[in-house]
Amino acid sequence: MTAPQLTAGAPAAAPGRGAAAPRPVIRVRSRGGPSRLRALDGLRLLAALMVAGYHYAGRGGEIARAWGDSPAHQFPTAGPLFAYGCLGVQIFFVISGFVICLSGWGRSLRAFVAGRISRLYPAYWAAILLVTVVFALPWVAFKALAPSEVLTNLTMLQQPLGVHRVLGVCWTLWAEMRFYALFALCVVLPGATRGRVVLFCAGWTLAAALAQAAHEPFLDTVLMPEYAPFFIGGIGLYLLHRYGARDPIAWATVLVSWLIGQHYAVAGLWHPPSATAFSYRSTAGIIAIVTIGFVLVGAVALGRFRWANWRWLTVAGALTYPFYLVHEHLGWVVVGALHRTLGLPSYATLPLTVGLMLLLAWLLHRLVERPLTPRLKRAIDPR
Template sequence: MDGLRILAALMVCLYHYAGRGGQVTDAWGRSPKALFPDLSALAVYGCLGVQVFFVISGFVICMSSWGRSLGDFFRSRVSRLYPAYWAAIVLVTAACLVLPVVSKPLPLSETLVNLTMLQQPVGVRRVLGVCWTLWVEARFYLLFALFVVWKGVTYRRVVIFCCLWTVAAVLSGVAEVPLLDAVVMPEYAPFFVGGLALYLIHRYGSDLLLWGIVATSWLLGQHYATVALWNPAATNVFQPRSPYMILLIVTFAYGSVAAVALGWLRRVNWRWLTFAGALTYPFYLIHEHLGWFAIRVLHRYLGLSAAVTLIASVGSMLVLAWLIHRLVEKPLGPRIKRTMKRQAERLRPTEPVPDPAPAPVPVLPSPPAPVPVPDRGGA
């Protein structure tokens, strides 16, 4: 699973460096399509790494929340997500101040809102371009916590949740209510649901109902991905995408996690994959904007070739991700988790201890009644 995570992150990274225009073109000085004509034709599909992430997330969240209370689930998510996220906000903002020609810094008020990870519903611009996926993940966590974790994760509750979420996602297209769409996320729900069902298959074994949920999720997911990423009428696109390639990559997302669920990849337990998996989250957060800074400096200022710049930019982001993991995530994450748990235990109401009952007073037996002496009338 760690290997799949770093692969998905590298797919997204390749998309941001060679598979799109806009700020990427500004960073290179030329369109990546001209610099990497063959690579860019593949890099345009790298954005589907997000869908791979969502299937993995459904699997991992169901696994990690099993047997945990709602409080434990909340503390694990906060301590896992926020330390590296705050570090990425600080680093990207600092880079924008040093070299605003690549990306201009946001006003202080908007930057501070970004620290909450709630900038999208508030309507504030994002410091990190990729953090829109964190808002999607946060809504998934909230739904899963309220409907499953709150009462305890069980097979039955996860199955009911998967079925109800799928139905709600499908019906939201008919209802056309923006709030409902924002809550049930019809375009992303199938990927999370598929991951949840695949974890149940991993835990309990193959089951026709569970494979039916996975198949339905795959059918819906490939449709939403194709609608979002392929437009047959589009002409002014960076590189045209094939609907068949989109279908193939979505199928890979479900198939690779299914292989893990069935134990087919059990022997792939190389130690470096665990290390690479630990770098995935900080690398994902920083690679976009900071990578554009690196590309501009290495290619346009220092004159390195495009190929060397691409490799050096990816490598430097991996090194920086390791530093964030080593210096921020490892010391700060567990400390936040312990502090939150300690405070929760301190604030937890305790039942008053009843006063011990008084010892029973022994009851002495009553003396026998005197036996009347008959009066014999004189001595």
């Protein structure tokens, strides 16, 4: 969901004394200088728009209050398709596995932590305060949380502490934080190498399966069996990006992760057809979207989208995180104002709401992230 600067390629490290002859299938790819993986920026925004479509028109709950009716009635044709938008989260996790492995390779633990904190928190703090202020307005139909709960939310640890969330989407940030901690302790701290990363992927896959079998809540919390395969699959795709398409271990990592990931996606999102359910997602549809996510990130990893080098994709990548933070709850308010107060039709309200949330994301990026991120990063790691 979040990404550092995405640069392609890396120089190969010089072999140490007594090292075995290098195998041709795992050479580091070199392209004559770094270039930003702009296609991955565009894919991140696409995943965020999928989630936004789900929150606005693919589910019930609070958004029905904003529309004044069920979104299933507002979008009888598109609604069933928007219901698949929640799978954008799984695609986010695959992308996160890729970019965190990229950004953590060769970094010290302090630099890695500084990069993650400075990337996550400025826009997050601004989103927490903005949603709280808007929900506290007397003419807004949604209720703000108590001050103590809002303050706790600033830590990003509200979910394990059992505190109500200001932002509905922040449960995914809790999953991201646990992934960062595992990767930092097992890979960044001892120093990233191909062998260590492969061992981390294999060990986490097995440990997550054992945690699922043990039905132990603490192990589930730490190892995240339902999300681990997506992060691990992204790491495997980064290995393909770094060492090339002839690395069989990287392919095996990706394949096993996809097989396990589609299982958890189907188990979590499929249900029998029911007249009382908001929507129905078919097993084939869920598997197809998970597969497309893996394939698209894999195509970027293997350089198939190098032609997509448009600068606007970098802007799209920069807007993704603040858009993801603010789009749901503030979107409820905008939908209510446009549709119920101003009387705009639903198919005009939906794209206009998305556009306004993108504009707000741009303002948060320019006014909050750009000035605060480098300052916070230097404060944590002056080097």
